Amino acid sequence: MDARKISLVRTTFKAVAAADDGPERLVRSFYAILFSHYPGTREFFPATMNVQRDRLLRALGHVVENFDDSELILPFLAQLGRDHRKYGVADEHYIAVGNALVTALEDFAGGEMWTEEVDLAWREAIALIVSVMMEAAHLEAGPRTWTGRVVEHKQVLRDVAVVRLQLDQPLRYGAGQYVGVSVPGRPRMWRYLSPSIPANDQGQIEFHVRRVSGGWVSPAMVGQTALGDEWLISSPLGALGVDRSTGRDQLMIGSGTGIAPLRAQVMEMAMRGNNPRVHLFVGGTYPCDLYDLETLWQIARTNPWLTVIPVSQEDTDPWWHIDPTPITPPGMHQRLTGKLGEVVAEFGAWADRDIQIVGSPALVQTVKYRLQAKGTPLANIRHDPLA
Structure with a gap:
């Protein structure tokens, strides 16, 4: 035109x-x-x-x-x-x-x-x-949708669930991509979720889902999912992932269930012999929001290229969280307190890194603003579409 x-x-x-x-x-x-x-x-x-x-x-x-x-x-x-x-x-x-x-x-x-x-x-x-x-x-090749049968549903926080499914056939996606998901009881109401594990030939897939207050679909995913339920999954979308062609080290920043696509990437990297350095900041409002630190710490223990830095805005958990499990595993990087964007920017501009940010639109925009104010080139920062 x-x-x-x-x-x-x-x-x-x-x-x-x-x-x-x-x-x-x-x-x-x-x-x-x-x-x-x-x-x-x-x-x-x-x-x-x-x-x-x-x-x-x-x-x-x-x-x-x-x-x-x-x-x-x-x-x-x-x-x-x-x-x-x-x-x-x-x-x-x-x-x-x-x-x-x-x-x-x-x-x-x-x-x-x-x-x-x-x-x-x-x-x-x-x-x-x-x-x-x-x-x-x-x-586009392949089926329009895949069918996944729920084989495990674990509520890790009162508003967060980990859901594992067995697909009717393997789905090839890049670690960091997202897919459309439709669940029983909410037909044709598609929502986008990022798999939290790399693609595999067994057709296994896992999602981390947070209940959105007043939402149409996420409350059903978190609170009403039952074993044997069949979810529909669409073709993978998005372009997040480690771009090895740049030769740069990685900075990954995720908040809440936004850790899922970053988790999938470091899991996939752990299966390779040669990787760039990765600093992974994991954020949440309360310490308990860092619900998957144990998994990330286990990966970091055997992969020296990975450094995991937990960050929470509050020092203590809310009164309603009664799980006594330690949030920061022994030997892990000390948990930092503060707003995620401010904490990351305190370390500098990270101008030599490829940077991925995953979380709510407000979180992504805030972290971008903080990094740009420090001198980070905007071209180095990537995130999925905020809409």
Whole structure:
């Protein structure tokens, strides 16, 4: 697309965003048109559409804002296309979505704003989005989904569970990637989780799940999962992992269950003979939130390239945590107290490291800000999409 057409698309979208309740009204109109004109598409979506509406808005806003950055947008759209395979989406469904979106935008803008030139610009933009997504979906090999049977469910904190599953066939993923997960009782309500162990030929997989207050899915995963339950797993996504081509040592920073993809990476590294140095900061609000330190310490004991540094904001556990198990194993790096971003930055800029950050969007942004303020090159910092 040329600069003129990109400008028209952005101007139209910004006008929608500036209107009172504009984005929400646009998305509601889009889904009403889609389901009315193409009723077969309704089966791809969950009964409650709140999360789906938010995701569409974020994705569309991200694409419109970065349309002129092909190195960013093309991989983003390709990943969306691969991810949509789990729904069973076919080419005609992409076309239906594109037509519905143009109709919703025209209805919303109307009048003098929606000119023939604007219409053509949006149709070209949507054609590009659809073609990249469809091509990526067509190129993806393997099944749309895997079925995993729950073989162990262990609640390690009152709001955190470790769930182990046996897949119907092995799933190849890179340590650090994430997958879509759908559980019984919450059909079509997909959530993204990072496996906490490397891929293996036995088809075993493990997830660490934190219950989100008011969430639709995570409370069921943590509190209602039973042995024998069957979860659906989608193709792996994301690009976190150790890039050995840089030759740099690693800084890994994880908070809460965000430790899972970093844990999988150091486990995979422990199976190799030659590794870069890794400093792994594990954070939480309370000492008990560092629930997996024993595993990480066992890896560090036999792998001198790995240093694990536990960090908690509070010195003591909350009153409701009664597990007497020591949080910091004997001989491990002394647990530090403070906010994770501040503690990591106190060690310096880590400018010679490849850096991965995993946790809540607020945690990721805070740690990035602290490191940048210390002089860390932004190009050295990686994390999964915050949305």
